[in-house]
Amino acid sequence: MEQVTTLRLGTRGTILALAQATHVADALHTAHPRLRVQLVTIPTHGDRWADNLGAGTGIKGAYIREIDQQLADGAIDLAVHCLKDRPSHAAEHHGVVLAAHLRRDEPRDALVTATGSTLALLPPASVVGTSAPRRQAQLRRHRPALRIKPVRGSIEARLQRVDSGELDAVIVSAAALHRTGQADRITELLPLDSHLPAAGAAVLAVTARPGDERTRDLVAVLDHPDTATAATAERAYLRRLGATCRSSIAAHATVAEDMVTLRASVYSPSGDRVLHTVVGGAVSQARKVGRDAAEQLLALGARKLLNTDTA
Known part of the structure; x- marks a missing residue:
């Protein structure tokens, strides 16, 4: 030292x-x-x-x-x-x-709205900003009447587009808001059941x-050992799928009592199709858990959805 x-x-x-x-x-x-x-x-x-x-x-x-x-x-x-x-x-x-x-922070996505409306209560045709294919597919699946507008740039720039009225809402990382001292902007934390996060989130x-x-x-x-184990499973899943930044995929692993459990999904871009699996195994087998989850989804036709995403 x-x-x-x-x-x-x-x-x-x-x-x-x-x-x-x-x-x-x-x-x-x-x-x-x-x-x-x-x-x-x-x-x-x-x-x-x-x-x-x-x-x-x-x-x-x-x-x-x-x-x-x-x-x-x-x-x-x-x-x-x-x-x-x-x-x-x-x-x-x-x-x-x-x-x-x-150590992993809050992994969920956060909805930020100008009015305080939750996702379920946003009026039809409301404009929601996000460029992430996963988030877009999830929005189209659960709120198809909303309009999606791609947004990039810093988190401050995205929030400003809500404040200016250009967007009715934006979906961003809850962890990012916490890390920049803007957690008070969170209108709603989107549930894992319907909005599974990206692999490695937070x-x-x-x-x-x-x-x-x-x-x-x-x-x-x-x-942080548990976080490292979860990340290992999630990234093994990504690698086996051959996922890219255009892939509408999600994965979230948790560790408890020397077991790792991975929840994984692949979406069609339109959100009308989703393939989902849950795979568990010993912590020492985290990579295998990730690969097995990918294999299960590939057997169900995930490659076709991934090819649609990247076409």
Whole structure:
């Protein structure tokens, strides 16, 4: 510990990203009082072109690729991302490793409305903002009379579009609102039964270089075992499905009494079809649980729905 005085933590420059990075830095300092953590803000292609990125351009990769490269090149020592924003293959392909999963925050989606109306009570033809294919499919399934408008940009920009009257409502991550001190904006937490979240939702992941054992040892104290197990199952599910950022899929795993239970769904873009399964197994078999869930949905015809999403 005496040989390590400073770690450089790479992050995007958005308010949410900086809040998340500060949280990680504070947690590291609490665990290692003699350790200094320097935040390094890295502009990314995704941030520069967020409003122009098309739905099929691999937006998740656009947000993390440059930070991963800085990490692999040694310009920074670690980085923090929302796990749901990392494609299931990204760490391996970009030459970095997942060093810690922080304890999962609130995983549910949040509805924010100008009037305080819940989703069930929004009048027909109300305009709801979301670009996520999963959220769009779920909205079309449960409230087909609503109008959906794609929205991108920072969480502040999305909320402003509700405040300005451009949107009647927006669906965003509840965890993101909590992390940016805006939990009071939540009108309704959408239930897991009807609005299963994205795989990796509300999990902060810290990445490091594979050969940097010293940094990985320092970061390991932040790893929350149950969250890591749940994330392992969820990402194994994503990988087996071959899911992309255009896939209308959801997954949420929980851990109790040395067992992991994964609830997983695949939706048609229109929301008129949904395939769902629940798979459980020992914590030590988390990857198998994820793969088994994917296999079950593939056997039910998930590939056809996924191909429709990406066509």
